[in-house]
Amino acid sequence: MFQSLLGILTGDPGSPHLWHLFMADFVIHWHPDDICLNGTPTNQLAHADNILTTSTGSSGFQCHLNNSQRWSDDNGCETSVPKCIYQIHGPRQKPSENRVFRLNGEMISRVEKACYLSVWIQTGMKFIWREQYQVKAKKARRAANVIRGLNRFVGNLTAWDAHTLYMARVDPYLIAGGEICLDVHAKSLKLLEDVQCMFLRRMLGVRTRSMCAVLFSDTGIWPIKYRRVYLALKYLCYLLA
Template sequence: KDYKYVGMLFNSTTRDVFRAHYELKRKTTAFVFWKTILGCDHYVGRGHLPPEVGRQLYYALIDCHLTHGCDLAIDVDETSFGLLNGLNCVILRRILGVGKRSGIPQLYSELGIYPLRVRRALLALRYLGYLVAQPESHLARKALFEADHLRSNGHSSWFGDIAIVLRDLPFATPTLPPLADLTVALCEELQDRLKRSMKEWIVSSIEGMVSVPLLHGRLEPKEDGNPQRIALCQRHYL
């Protein structure tokens, strides 16, 4: 049986206690996508919805469902996360008007949208910074201390799951230190380093694709100054 607590569905009898929450958010995201982006696309004519408008609809109506509860449900189960990530790629491809076989890194580069795994990890790190800032008498801080204790003894925990997510990203990321060495400033630094590594990964991935030579080394024009190489932004021609 599924239970709900402060908006989070969980079931202690399944391998991933939050699987029901992932399934619910995928269903909700698909419904909102069908009612908004697909609806507008059908209204103006298939393929005629400007990507800029689709991006605005994505951030206004889709992103909130894809990231709901990501500060608690850490993406260590590939099957659960795949429910959201697969749908997210479908949505981004539809916004850009490209086929289902198109590469994934350029979806993020063209629209200026973070990869979902990175986006959710950043929000989890931000929440971790909030917990670190709390006094030791705070109930949530005590829970964090217990999670750190479990991690240090080789057991599964929320704190350890964040470390696993950072370790398993497709690019080099800093290791999450023990709670005793963690500060709010360090949590913010981890977020900044994660963003930089992600952008470098997107650029290197696109540069390594022979199918998109026009995207290799391209420069983005600036209103003031010379064109610059930008890894992630909404492109001026969209």
């Protein structure tokens, strides 16, 4: 949301702690429309200079925007309004009910799909993570096809080499966002499962209609749906610790 005027200091990837110190006093004030998690108002999420704010009402959201702009002005920052967007989740609204939100006097755009910290969120449908699965499945398939094409340049890959490349280049896309995006939509999960099974079949040199159980027992790789559940539970235990 913010583009700092201290680009030389805060834009250096080698010293991220300096930016964390600079943003330490950025706090969006509580509003009655804030979302509460276990009784605690939660209205902001920050990762470096990427700020996300939430509210259950339009007045609360505009109040958060005003607070953000006030902090930006007081700390020598310039707001990059073209990069600022918002989404509305919940029942569909009539065109006449659409609210206009402003930041630094300029109107910010409303979008149906948005990516925050590599996680895609989509409005207008029951499963808000649908775009996340589609994007990551597409990238995983592209990486898998590149690995399969290496045979033309380096000869036949051994199963061990293919396994190593799978865990390094394909698996990260398949598990991306698994701690947040729980697999409650079977069709979206199948997009990831199809990519995994396709790669493992090519790795073992078996037919496209072979049993899936053999793919995992011979490679020691977890089925992606169980691996994602494990990561989600592991993250939950970390939060509760």
